[in-house]
Amino acid sequence: MEVYSNENEQVDALKRFFTQNGKALVVGVIIGVGALAGWRYWSSHQEGSNQQASNAYQQVVTELDSSKPETLDTAAKFASDNHNTYGALISLELAKRYVDGNQLDKAAAQLQSGLKDTKDANLQAVLNLRLARIQLQQKQPDDVLKTLDAIKGDSWTAIVADVRGEALLSKGDTKGARDAWSKGINSDASPALREMLQMKMNNLPG
Numbered sequence: 001m002e003v004y005s006n007e008n009e010q011v012d013a014l015k016r017f018f019t020q021n022g023k024a025l026v027v028g029v030i031i032g033v034g035a036l037a038g039w040r041y042w043s044s045h046q047e048g049s050n051q052q053a054s055n056a057y058q059q060v061v062t063e064l065d066s067s068k069p070e071t072l073d074t075a076a077k078f079a080s081d082n083h084n085t086y087g088a089l090i091s092l093e094l095a096k097r098y099v100d101g102n103q104l105d106k107a108a109a110q111l112q113s114g115l116k117d118t119k120d121a122n123l124q125a126v127l128n129l130r131l132a133r134i135q136l137q138q139k140q141p142d143d144v145l146k147t148l149d150a151i152k153g154d155s156w157t158a159i160v161a162d163v164r165g166e167a168l169l170s171k172g173d174t175k176g177a178r179d180a181w182s183k184g185i186n187s188d189a190s191p192a193l194r195e196m197l198q199m200k201m202n203n204l205p206g
Contacts, residue, residue, distance in 0.1 A: 057086040064093050072097060079113065088118040088127065095130060108134050125151045132163050141167040158189030162197060174204055 060078045063071040072094065079090040091114025098107035111131040115124060132147040144167035148160050161184030168176035181197040189197070 053082065053086050057089065060090055061093060064097065083117045085118050085120060085123065088114040088123055091117065092127065092130065099134065104134050104138055121152060125153065125156055129159060136163060136166055139170065141170045157187040158184040158193050165200065174206065178204055
């Protein structure tokens with residue numbers, strides 16, 4: 001299911017390097033054709049318990065990549081036991097697997113759990129964006145709009161506008177969709193994203 005669609009041309013709009021508590025965290029994006037496969041964060045120069053948590057996180061990610069069904073339970077336990085950035089990151093990974101298995105309710109619940117595990121604004125934005133896309137697939141436009149309202153920062157303007165327009169259109173609000181996509185076009189979106197939003201506007205009735 002293409003819940004994470006129209007993202008492969010949006011790398012430039014999503015790129016971010018940021019600093020958290022004096023530790024450099026690198027935001028990586030893995031893009032699949034027509035789908036946003038996932039965001040990967042990893043930390044450097046960790047010591048003590050932080051290093052252990054980092055190692056455990058990497059091990060869970062590696063196991064998830066093996067695509068063995070039993071690894072979902074291992075990852076879910078890790079997310080449940082780690083109420084921190086690593087737990088939130090595993091929630092992102094798990095949500096993607098649940099979507100692939102057409103378990104949208106479980107994916108949404110996992111993302112909502114991940115949101116409670118991190119205070120980092122960028123990571124929260126990713127979690128909320130993923131959640132909004134799932135809610136859109138679940139035909140819950142009002143929930144989509146509420147989720148998108150929690151995403152702050154100019155760097156997210158175009159991507160949020162894209163999803164907001166889809167949600168408003170599903171509610172029959174053609175003018176609202178047009179206004180949302182117009183805002184995205186006038187932001188610092190990549191040329192490809194601007195073109196996509198313009199095409200959506202051109203296809204609107206009236």
